[in-house]
Amino acid sequence: MSAATVYNFHGGIHPPENKAQSLRLPLGHPKLPEELILPLGQHIGQASRPLVAVGDKVLKGQTIAINNGFLSSFLHAPTSGTVKVIEERPIAHPSGLADVCIVITPDGADEWQELEPLRDWQKVSKTDLLAFLAEKGIVGMGGAGFPTQVKLQGAQKHNLSHLIINAAECEPYITADDMLMREKSLELILGIEIVQHLANAQQVMIGIEDNKPTAIAALEKVIRERQSNIQLVVVPTKYPSGGEKQLIKLLTDQEVPTGKLPADIGILCQNVGTCVAIYEAVQFGRPLISRFTTLTGDGFGAPQNVEVLLGTPVSHLLSYADANLSQVERIVMGGPMMGFTLDSLSAPIVKTSNCILAATRKELPLPEPEQACIRCGMCEQACPASLLPQQLLWFAKSQEHEKAEHYNLFDCIECGACSYVCPSSIPLVQYYRHTKAAIRDAREAAVKSDIAKQRFEARKARQEAEAAEKEAKRLERQKAAAAKPAAKKAAPTKVTEAPAASSAPVDEETKKLKVDLAIAKAKLKKLDKALQEAQERQAVEEISALQLQVDGATADIKEMEAKLPATAPVAKPKDAAPKVALSDEAKKAKVDVALASTKLKKIEKQLADDPDNAELRDKQSALQQELATAEARFAKLQPEQASSEAKPAAAKPVLSDDHKKAKVDVALASTKLKKVEKQLGEDPDNAELKAKQAEFQAALATAQAELAKFEAHAPVTAKPEAKATAPADDEALRKLKIDTAIAKAALKKAEKALAHAQEIGADNVDTLSQQVDEARGRAEALEQALTKGEVPPPAAAPKAEVNQLAEQIKQQKIAAALAKAQVNKLKKQLAQQPEAEDLQQQLSVAEAKQQEEEAKLEQLTNSQENR
């Protein structure tokens, strides 16, 4: 065995060792206390989860709490007994706070549960071995209580050069490890072998201070006996050589970088107590239920080391070692450098409690009051971590946390060397501890606030997504509604409902209307063209139908034009004429139109699906007609309204249906007549055509008479005012004039035909001359009527009576004309069949009738003239 090189670390102090007192007596074994108090959090990390309930009987070594997460540990009953209570009890903690503990009342039997050792540990997998150690509740027993399986697991990931067993025990007063090494040197070496099996390091070293010659000798003996390759390295006594990083520096001259673990540089450290616990667990299946603890200080009558069950209250140990509480200034758990004062003597021994120091006032005086830093620099000389304690103090005092961190505050091992040497009695370590805690709190708060922010933002995003989805659905619905034909009507109401709505939808509405308007206009043009063509071809039915359609289209366009400026007043201010309020009737008509068009569309759709359905076709045509009618009515009502708005003084009478019918009849009759006349022009000799012509003329006259009647009526009913009849009269007069002109033309034509016939000596000369006579008579009659009409009596008797008379005359005229026509017809027939007697009779009857009618007419005319 070659002597290993021992290096040095910066700083360090040499306080009085005070280790001899507790080594005078052999290892003690205190009796069972009245109760064992087992805190659930005896280690770093998550507190264990209790497995037992109050009142449960437990055996020695039985698991009473299991690990609660990765960084946690098991807990076992140190003796057999009953679970008395699980509650908060004061624990060994610098804060003096209480924590949850399982309290066991021992039954005194100290009965072990059946133990299951793992003797073939070299054969089982390392993972299983680690799990086994975890189940035995083994944690680092040097100070922090880091769960051993976690530490070993972490170290296994690295290629280790050194396994260092920490046996330095540098803190004054404490001799627990010394005693352990004396008592259990073989167990320690066997335990180290198990750890080495797990760690598989190139070199195994035991670092021990030279103030433990007995332990060194004992270990050397065992190592020699076992021919182990474990190196026992004796280091000079200097506080804090037992610090993990300091010991590594001493043995390997390597420094653990800031923020790294020893495993990162290939080194694993284990405490001697941990190694012994590992051996006992593996060899005997014993969980960690007891430990070596030093009872020392001037307050104890019999200072000694004891093997004590975990959970034993400090007060029990004080009485066991004859503590003189009247002399004791304070009870410290741990050493004088790194320990903390216990507030409560009922606090229990835990897995990391290596010393109970019952110090008198003289031994451990109260700290001197803090004075100002004199910048002597002794703290820097003492610091084993090569920090700048003075700088850190400034930063701690001014709460400059960032700067303190920058000066590697977290490399401070809180050994207390700086405070120990400080001539101004500044509690430097307390400043650092406080600052460290403040920084940790700030970090935790930052993490928490980050999480809160994330959650808040996630929630916001979720809510926004929900709102967007709703909005999209709403828009979709709106779109669907707009696509329906009824939306045409709904659109303006929507606009009036939401006038403050954003301009975009309004613009859209306007655009749509504009498009519709353009379409309607194009349609109207097309219809106009068709109408013209029809007029040229003289297709009667088509013309009327087309006329109605044109009217409907015009009405539509007007409506749209009215709507358009209403919806887009800014866009088209010129068109912004006030919309004509629709009268009830007009509205009704509009509704009818809409209904009819909807029905029609439906039918058309059905028809598209089933084009051969005759019934549907019938329906379609019927609906088309209905629609046309409705549209026509609406169209009629609409312009009327507009004009009535424009010149309210000359309110036009509302046309009745009959009136309209009469007009249509007139138009039809005149068209037919024209056609016949045209044909006649081509074939002037065709008697049939001539007869037809006369017939149509008669029909026209009848229709005109009917129309005149209506037109005469209308003003009377509509406007009782005398003046208002003037326009109506004018129209009648105009008609009369036209009739006269027609009659005159007919006369001329007849005369011409007669002349022609006379020239060629045709046999129908007589008929023609008769016709000429007739035409002349008619023309004269009309002229008479015209002259009568042209002289409106300005201040005569009530106009209504005059009108009545005129109407009678007109009717009479018509009757006369009819009679004449019949006579003509009969005469014609007679000319073709001169022998037919019945025809002659008829003719005579008709002539008589004609004469009668003419007489009546003359009578009426005379009576009118007399007025």
Added chain:
Amino acid sequence: MLTVLSAVAILVVLALIFGAILGYANVRFHVEGDPIVDQIDALLPQTQCGQCGHPGCRPYAEAISNGDAINKCPPGGQATVQALADLLDVEAIPLDGGEAEEPKKKVAVIREDECIGCTKCIQACPVDAILGAAKQMHTVIADECTGCDLCVEPCPVSCIDMVEVGVTTRTWSWEKPNGVATQSLDIIATDRQTEVNA
């Protein structure tokens, strides 16, 4: 003349080179968003409580960057005001409302047997820290609760309490030492009137 021209040419070339460097740097090291808002937001406690009058911490951060007062965050306390003052290089002003003591950390706790399952507190919670469904009991995830108070008011049966989070052995931290005493410490011999047997 040549020297003048060459000097001008050199300067122009230099200007072009530096311009190119600056242009590249502008693109390469382009900073997205408003960094000051992010910095302010990082100092705020993120309780999202709305006590500042803004709907969340970030809106308040934006308001501060636009000149709002820095003392409107009661959950952050005077420490936050100080941090904001340091960041923005303005004078630290007392917290709005004159709350002198530091805010105590609280969490909402629902008295579960009184809860009627109305979900109102769930909707009010800005960090989704309340669990529950309609007509089912609700409960607060204490770890996620920011203690913002916003769930207390909507509760129709007033079954939500704001409970102060106590110090445990795991959250406890060492107190700051008192520091150098201001009055005489009676350390120097001439200060001492009577000898104390230590």
